Amino acid sequence: MTRLLRNLLLAASLTAGATAGHAAEFINVLTGGTSGVYYPLGVSLSQIYGKALPGAKTSVQATKASAENLNLLQAGRGEIAFTLGDSLNEAWKGNEEAGFKAPLKKLRAVAAIYPNYIQIVAAADSGIKTLADLKGKRVSVGAPKSGTELNARDIFRGAGMSYKDFGKVEYLPFGESVELMKNRQIDATLISAGLGVAAVRDLATAVKIVIVPIPPEVVAKIGEAAYQSGTIPAKTYENQNEAVASVAVQNFLVTHEGVAADTVYTMTKSMFDNLDQMVAAHAAAKAISKESAAKGSPVPLHPGAEKYYREAGLLK
Numbered sequence: 001m002t003r004l005l006r007n008l009l010l011a012a013s014l015t016a017g018a019t020a021g022h023a024a025e026f027i028n029v030l031t032g033g034t035s036g037v038y039y040p041l042g043v044s045l046s047q048i049y050g051k052a053l054p055g056a057k058t059s060v061q062a063t064k065a066s067a068e069n070l071n072l073l074q075a076g077r078g079e080i081a082f083t084l085g086d087s088l089n090e091a092w093k094g095n096e097e098a099g100f101k102a103p104l105k106k107l108r109a110v111a112a113i114y115p116n117y118i119q120i121v122a123a124a125d126s127g128i129k130t131l132a133d134l135k136g137k138r139v140s141v142g143a144p145k146s147g148t149e150l151n152a153r154d155i156f157r158g159a160g161m162s163y164k165d166f167g168k169v170e171y172l173p174f175g176e177s178v179e180l181m182k183n184r185q186i187d188a189t190l191i192s193a194g195l196g197v198a199a200v201r202d203l204a205t206a207v208k209i210v211i212v213p214i215p216p217e218v219v220a221k222i223g224e225a226a227y228q229s230g231t232i233p234a235k236t237y238e239n240q241n242e243a244v245a246s247v248a249v250q251n252f253l254v255t256h257e258g259v260a261a262d263t264v265y266t267m268t269k270s271m272f273d274n275l276d277q278m279v280a281a282h283a284a285a286k287a288i289s290k291e292s293a294a295k296g297s298p299v300p301l302h303p304g305a306e307k308y309y310r311e312a313g314l315l316k
Contacts, residue, residue, distance in 0.1 A: 025053065025055055025056040025057070025263065026056065026057050026058075026059070026079070027046070027049050027053065027056050027057070027058045027059070027079045027080065027263075027267070028058075028059050028060075028061055028077070028078045028079055028080075029042040029043075029045050029046045029049075029058065029059070029060045029061065029078070029079070029080055029081070030042070030061050030063050030068075030069040030072055030073070030078040030080070030081035030082065031043075031060060031061065031062055031063060031065070031069075031081075031082055032062065032063060032064070032065035032066075032069075032082060033062060033063075033064070033065065033143075033173040033174050033175055034062050034175070035173070035174045035175035035178070035197075035198050035199040035202070036065070036173075036174050036193050036197060036198070036199065037116075037193045037194040037197055037198075037282050037284045038065060038082040039060070039062055040281045040282045041082070041278060041281055041282055041284070041285060042060045042082065043060050043281065044277055044278050044280070044281035044282075044285075045080070045271060045278070046058040046059065046060045047277070048270050048271060048274045048277060048278075049266075049267055049270060051270070052266050052267070052269075052270035053263065053266055053267075053270075056263075061078065064143045064144075064146050064173065065082070065083075065084075065143070065146050065147050065148070066082075066083040066084045066087035066088075066146060066147030066150075067087055067091070067098065067099035067100070067145050067146060067147065067150070068099075068146075069081035069082060069083055069254075070083055070087065070088065070091040070100070070104055070107060070254065071091075071099070071100070071104070073104075073106070073107060073254060073255065073256045074091075074104040074106050074107065074256065076256065076258055079255060079256075079259050079263075080110060080253060080254070080255045080259075080267060081253070081254050081255075082113075082251060082252075082253060082254075083147065083251065083252050083254055084116060084147035084150075084151070084192065084226075084249050084250075084251060084252075085112075085226045085249055085250040085251065085252055085296070085297075085298065086147070086150060086151070086154070086224060086226040086227070086249055087147045087150055088107070088109075088252055088254060088297070088298055088299060089226060089298040090150070091103075091104040091107060092104060092105070092107065092298050092299050098145065098150055099145035106256045106257045106258065107254055107255075107256055107257075107299045108254065108255050108256060108257050108259075108264075108299060108300055108301065108302035108305075109252055109253075109254055109255075109297035109299050109300065109301050109302065109305065110252075110253040110254060110255050110264060110267065110268055110301075110302055110305045111252065111253045111268060111271070111288075111290075111293040111294070111305065112250055112251070112252055112292060112293050112294070112295055112296050112297060113250075113251045113252060113253055113285075113287075113288045113293070114194055114251055114284045114285060114286075114287035114288050115194075115228075115230065115248040115249060115250055115251065115287060116147075116151075116192045116193055116194060116248065116249045116250075116251055117192075117193070117194070117195055117230055117232055117246045117247065117248055118151050118155055118190065118191075118192050118214060118246055118247040118248075118249065119190070119191045119192070119193065119197070119200060119211060119232065119246065120134075120155075120188060120189075120190050120191075120211065120212040120214065121181070121188060121189055121190075121191060121200055121203065121209050121210070121211060121212070122134075122137075122187060122188035122209065122210045122212055123181060123184070123187055123188070123207055123208070123209060123210075124207070124208035124209055124210050125208070126187040126188065126210075128187060128188055128210060128212060129210060129212065130212065130213070131156075131159045131161065131212060131213075131214065131218065132159075133212075134161070134165070134166065134187075134188060134212070135161070135165045135166070136165070136166070136167045137166060137167055137168075137187040137188060138166070138167055138168040138170070138185070138186040138187045138188075139166045139168070139169060139170070139186065139187065139188050139189065139190070140169075140170040140171070140172045140176075140177035140180065140181075140186050140188075140189040140190070141153075141163070141169060141170070141171060141189075141190050142171065142172070142173065142174075142177075142190060142191075142192070143171060143172065143173045144171045146173070147192055148173075148174075148190060148191065148192040148193075149171065151190070151192045151247075151249065152190045152192075154222050154224065154227065155190070155214060155218065155222070155247065157221075157222065158218040158219065158220075158221040158222035158223075159214075159218045159221075160221075168186070170186055172189075174189075174191055174193070174197070174199035175199060177189035177191070177199070178199045178200075178202060178203045181203055181207065182203065182206050182207060188212070192249065193284075194251075194282065194283075194284025194287075195232060195233070195236050195283070195284060196236055196237075196282075196283050196284065197284075200237055201237060201238070204237040204238040204239065204240070205238055208239060209237065209239070209240075211232055211237070211240055211244040211246075212244075213244050213245040213246070214245055214246050214247050215245055216229040216245065218247075219247050226249055226250065227247050227248075227249060228247070228248045228249075229245065229246075229247065229248070230245075230246045230247060230248030231243050231244065231245060231246060232244045232246045250296060252297060253271075254299070255267075255302050255305075257302070259302070259304075260304070261302070261303045261304035261307065262304065263304065264302045264303070264304025264305055265304035265305070265307050265308050266304075267304070268304065268305045268308040268309075269308050271288075272290045272293075272308075272312075275288060290309075290312060290314065291314065293309070293314075294306075294309040294314055294315055
């Protein structure tokens with residue numbers, strides 16, 4: 001009995017040691033609404049990570065995007081997240097009006113990825129052709145304190161407008177905004193996303209739309225480095241026959257300081273080794289380049305990501 005008990009205890013200790021040595025690592029990818037660009041790219045990333053880190057358990061979480069993602073990372077409730085650059089800057093500073101009650105100093109950058117384009121979409125029969133035409137109209141500006149909604153505030157401020165100029169303001173994510181436009185319950189919506197975003201493509205097949213230009217002089221008046229003038233190419237959406245002036249804002253992948261350096265190194269490397277898989281998930285990923293990925297972040301690089309860029313000769 002004594003020998004049997006000793007053998008059982010030995011077996012138990014070996015099992016416990018093996019379990020501890022191969023503890024499951026969880027990688028929760030924080031994205032955005034399912035009708036945006038973050039979500040399909042997040043699904044692709046989770047698949048890439050699952051192969052690169054065979055001992056890890058990966059998951060994808062649909063969220064309200066930038067602000068929520070950054071707060072979740074700070075709280076340790078996610079390992080990597082998509083965010084807009086302006087939201088990341090506000091999080092680092094701790095701008096309560098932007099949804100951050102205190103500076104989120106645990107955040108660390110992984111990569112600058114593709115630019116979002118601020119796309120103001122109006123029903124063709126609404127008579128809206130310019131930013132000034134939005135006055136008195138029913139407009140959706142994105143989920144409350146989301147990256148899109150923060151963009152909306154800045155764009156309209158640059159145009160000398162505020163939400164008070166609209167007949168009605170809705171605070172809704174992409175999918176719900178599109179449904180209201182289809183049902184003629186709102187006249188326009190502002191969507192901050194990669195070009196060819198599913199929500200706008202879906203809307204353009206259901207009703208005739210107009211992409212409202214955001215002129216360079218409006219961008220200049222915003223006075224924020226995160227905003228750059230850009231162009232939505234002709235034929236990006238159905239019946240959009242001409243290029244439209246817009247605003248580009250850089251997107252970032254972000255983690256937090258508590259994620260192991262080896263893990264972040266592998267996550268960074270595996271993404272760049274499998275960019276074709278990202279592009280297959282959404283064409284916006286065509287703009288992801290490792291040559292520019294280590295640039296422009298308002299928060300420090302995670303040591304694991306920094307190691308990858310140094311090995312790739314992209315950092316001195």
